[in-house]
Amino acid sequence: xxxxxxxxxxSLIISFLTFFxxxxxxxxxxxxxxFFTSLPIALYFLGANNAFKLVALFPVIPLVIMYLFHRYxxxxxxx
Numbered sequence: 001x002x003x004x005x006x007x008x009x010x011s012l013i014i015s016f017l018t019f020f021x022x023x024x025x026x027x028x029x030x031x032x033x034x035f036f037t038s039l040p041i042a043l044y045f046l047g048a049n050n051a052f053k054l055v056a057l058f059p060v061i062p063l064v065i066m067y068l069f070h071r072y073x074x075x076x077x078x079x
Contacts, residue, residue: 008044011037019062026069031062038062 015038022030038059045055 035062
């Protein structure tokens, strides 16, 4: 098996695992790891000429969820 394919698959698996772990535990660190590990996959699909180009938007999701967790924690501390 090609080394690039193995790294790409490992990045995909790590990205999804850390995304779901960060989502369920509300861990910003896990969501940040998910963001960085999903970047190579997003950049690969960014070059597509069809609907697969939308896969490139996946790294935005962990960043938005991190922002929402931050706002929720800040509001909870203020009240």
